[in-house]
Amino acid sequence: MKPTLNRRDFLKLAATASLTPLLRALPGSAQQQELPNIIIILFDALCALNLSAYGYARQTSPNMERFASRATVYHNHHSAGNFTTPSTASLFTGTYPWTHRALNLSSLISPAVRPHNLFHLLDKAFNQVAYTQNVYTDTLLYLYEQYLDRHLPLDSFTLSGNVFYDNLFPNDAIYGLKSVDQFLFKREEAHGSLFLSILNDLSTQFTTQLYSQRLKQEYPNGLPRIANTDVYFRLDQVMDGVMDLLSGLTQPSFAYVHLMPPHAPYTPAQPYLGLFDDGWAPPPKKKHRLAAGISEERLAELRRTYDQFVANLDNEFGRLLDDMESNGLFENSCVILTSDHGEIFERGAHGHSMPLVFEPNIRIPLIISAPGQRQRQDITALTSNVDLLPSLLQIAGLPTPDWSEGMALPGLGGVQIPDRSIYVVEAKANPSYRPLRKATVALIRGKYKLIHYLGYRYYRDNYEFFDLENDPEELNNVYSSHPAAKDLQAELDHKLAEVNQPFI
Amino acid sequence: MVKLSNSLKARLPSGQEALAVFSVIVFFAFSWTLYRVFWWVPSWLEYLSIWSVLVIIAYVLAFALFESLAVFSLVVILGLLFPQKYFKDQFIVQGSALSVLLGVVAFLVQRKVSLIYRLELWQTLAYPAMILIGAIALVPIISFVFKRFNRLSHLALAVAERMTIFAYLYIPMGLIGVLVVIARNLW
Numbered sequence: 045m046k047p048t049l050n051r052r053d054f055l056k057l058a059a060t061a062s063l064t065p066l067l068r069a070l071p072g073s074a075q076q077q078e079l080p081n082i083i084i085i086l087f088d089a090l091c092a093l094n095l096s097a098y099g100y101a102r103q104t105s106p107n108m109e110r111f112a113s114r115a116t117v118y119h120n121h122h123s124a125g126n127f128t129t130p131s132t133a134s135l136f137t138g139t140y141p142w143t144h145r146a147l148n149l150s151s152l153i154s155p156a157v158r159p160h161n162l163f164h165l166l167d168k169a170f171n172q173v174a175y176t177q178n179v180y181t182d183t184l185l186y187l188y189e190q191y192l193d194r195h196l197p198l199d200s201f202t203l204s205g206n207v208f209y210d211n212l213f214p215n216d217a218i219y220g221l222k223s224v225d226q227f228l229f230k231r232e233e234a235h236g237s238l239f240l241s242i243l244n245d246l247s248t249q250f251t252t253q254l255y256s257q258r259l260k261q262e263y264p265n266g267l268p269r270i271a272n273t274d275v276y277f278r279l280d281q282v283m284d285g286v287m288d289l290l291s292g293l294t295q296p297s298f299a300y301v302h303l304m305p306p307h308a309p310y311t312p313a314q315p316y317l318g319l320f321d322d323g324w325a326p327p328p329k330k331k332h333r334l335a336a337g338i339s340e341e342r343l344a345e346l347r348r349t350y351d352q353f354v355a356n357l358d359n360e361f362g363r364l365l366d367d368m369e370s371n372g373l374f375e376n377s378c379v380i381l382t383s384d385h386g387e388i389f390e391r392g393a394h395g396h397s398m399p400l401v402f403e404p405n406i407r408i409p410l411i412i413s414a415p416g417q418r419q420r421q422d423i424t425a426l427t428s429n430v431d432l433l434p435s436l437l438q439i440a441g442l443p444t445p446d447w448s449e450g451m452a453l454p455g456l457g458g459v460q461i462p463d464r465s466i467y468v469v470e471a472k473a474n475p476s477y478r479p480l481r482k483a484t485v486a487l488i489r490g491k492y493k494l495i496h497y498l499g500y501r502y503y504r505d506n507y508e509f510f511d512l513e514n515d516p517e518e519l520n521n522v523y524s525s526h527p528a529a530k531d532l533q534a535e536l537d538h539k540l541a542e543v544n545q546p547f548i
Numbered sequence: 549m550v551k552l553s554n555s556l557k558a559r560l561p562s563g564q565e566a567l568a569v570f571s572v573i574v575f576f577a578f579s580w581t582l583y584r585v586f587w588w589v590p591s592w593l594e595y596l597s598i599w600s601v602l603v604i605i606a607y608v609l610a611f612a613l614f615e616s617l618a619v620f621s622l623v624v625i626l627g628l629l630f631p632q633k634y635f636k637d638q639f640i641v642q643g644s645a646l647s648v649l650l651g652v653v654a655f656l657v658q659r660k661v662s663l664i665y666r667l668e669l670w671q672t673l674a675y676p677a678m679i680l681i682g683a684i685a686l687v688p689i690i691s692f693v694f695k696r697f698n699r700l701s702h703l704a705l706a707v708a709e710r711m712t713i714f715a716y717l718y719i720p721m722g723l724i725g726v727l728v729v730i731a732r733n734l735w
Contacts, residue, residue, distance in 0.1 A: 151595040216732040219600070223607030227588065228581075232662040236588075236608055238580035238654045240615050245664040246672050253669035476595040 079296035080415045081377035088178055089307040091386030092409040102320050104354040107362030115413035116421040116455045123385045123429050126405045126470045127397035129180045131384040136161045138433030138448035141469040142543040145476045160447050162433050163191035166298050169440050176302035177270050186217045201285030204251040205274040248274040268311045270304050283360040287367045295376055305357045312352040319352050327517055331392035333503050334399045338392050347389040375416050378439055383408040401468045401486045402518050425460040427453055465489040479544035487536040494532040559628050561639045568708040569643030571715035574616045576651035578718040581612040606728035613722025634691045641694045641701050644708040
């Protein structure tokens with residue numbers, strides 16, 4: 045017999061019942077009449093483990109540390125996926141990838157889950173503004189176009205290059221993107237268009253070279269580029285554009301700003317190129333069977349360039365902080381700094397979109413400054429980016445919907461649950477609407493983490509188990525010897541059977 | 549002015565000539581696009597509904613029609629630039645031969661398209677200029693060769709004529725695509 049109050053219901057009840065100090069500090073919470081602005085600033089592929097604000101050995105993020113000094117810092121925050129599409133879909137819907145089904149790079153959120161989203165829920169109470177530099181997130185935003193008061197084109201504030209779908213097909217952008225930008229003129233691959241795509245490539249390369257030469261002193265490694273497009277930008281110009289955007293918000297607004305850096309290609313500006321020439325390297329790790337097999341030397345070089353790009357980004361973030369401070373935005377806004385996924389430079393692997401879900405791939409920053417907050421608060425509880433939706437609803441004084449798989453964050457109306465389970469799902473090679481048969485799924489509960497690899501050739505149905513408290517670097521797979529491994533395996537197997545059921 | 553206008557009009561192809569050359573271009577543009585579509589469809593079906601895939605195909609077919617018209621316009625412009633005896637008098641042969649050459653060059657470039665992203669600034673201008681100059685230089689050569697070897701001329705005409713079969717198939721597909729794109733963007 046189904047219990048009338050299950051564990052999730054209990055947690056949600058507990059969350060709404062205990063309003064924590066941070067929530068009380070919100071002038072716009074349900075307790076007062078005027079809602080605050082909610083501003084999400086998301087930097088793509090920003091790994092928490094590479095931030096000095098999270099204890100990294102290199103001083104990559106002094107300005108994020110400055111921001112953290114007046115905010116609530118979540119130290120154990122995870123993305124629900126290891127690349128943009130599933131993870132931002134989880135952020136928007138408060139559900140895991142196995143529910144929203146945006147599993148592949150170009151996937152859309154399933155029609156059944158589409159109405160369940162942040163923009164819909166906040167629609168009546170907030171003016172909603174969205175700007176992303178990530179083409180896959182932009183596709184998802186177009187699903188919510190009807191709720192957005194302002195949706196800036198992907199190539200806003202950029203230097204050269206353009207995207208067609210935003211400009212030519214604003215009423216049918218998703219199909220414009222999939223047919224024109226991602227097929228007819230698809231980058232660096234034989235295009236769907238035989239003749240004109242070549243002219244487009246040549247003209248793009250011409251303008252890119254023109255700008256690259258003009259800005260060679262400032263960007264010796266090349267201009268920052270929006271990944272998967274031919275759109276180039278200067279980071280400072282983009283940040284100026286974001287400042288203008290945020291300073292023009294009318295309270296209460298919900299602003300989602302998603303910037304591409306420090307996502308590859310890593311192109312730090314000249315002043316950052318000399319940084320971190322310190323020979324530092326994390327402990328070496330054995331190459332994983334599902335990794336590309338990149339050498340330690342190459343990984344160290346990539347990590348260093350990434351760290352330089354993070355430092356460059358952090359400097360720009362500092363300018364944004366100053367601007368927001370001078371505009372008084374911190375007094376009437378809840379400002380959230382986060383990412384969609386991490387970036388890995390170990391085990392022979394580089395990047396994020398791969399069958400691996402080790403901590404560097406999925407640990408993302410989450411720093412939330414409540415309106416008028418002056419004191420730092422640190423939260424070590426295990427959290428997931430599916431928790432943002434219920435947490436933002438708390439700020440807006442709205443209840444958590446029962447379809448959400450997340451729970452309000454501790455510090456934002458939620459409670460710390462010591463044995464809470466969160467999941468990470470990587471299934472880009474799995475068809476969206478079929479059971480998960482080729483995927484990597486991780487369960488993190490308390491200090492333990494179990495990874496299940498499904499359907500990979502030569503690594504089929506393997507498990508890895510780590511004690512994150514005693515082995516934070518995930519060096520020792522103790523799946524076969526640790527007494528807790530079987531318990532987590534049973535939970536994960538049960539969960540997989542449950543989520544696969546509708547697709548069998 | 550009137551003389552120039554009449555001279556240009558005289559160099560425009562007749563409907564039948566235009567259809568024959570347009571058919572060759574349509575064959576290349578649509579066949580390539582459909583080849584790429586078939587290559588991608590299995591991937592699209594992994595995460596998109598059949599309806600969504602059909603919409604994407606409508607978009608790309610509409611574009612293929614637009615692309616064919618753009619290339620055809622280039623051939624017509626070349627015809628306007630050259631003396632009548634070099635181009636207009638052999639419009640089908642000249643137009644078809646140039647279209648085939650352009651198609652082959654484009655096909656070869658597509659196979660190594662990522663190389664374009666390694667071109668230096670001057671190369672992005674020089675290479676297309678070379679292709680354009682090459683195409684212009686080919687016109688009198690083609691004219692000479694096809695006049696000299698009648699069999700080649702007959703072959704070119706026969707090929708162009710057979711291509712019209714594809715045009716009768718592809719052009720309506722492209723037009724349906726155009727209608728779908730217009731409908732989806734208006735409402």
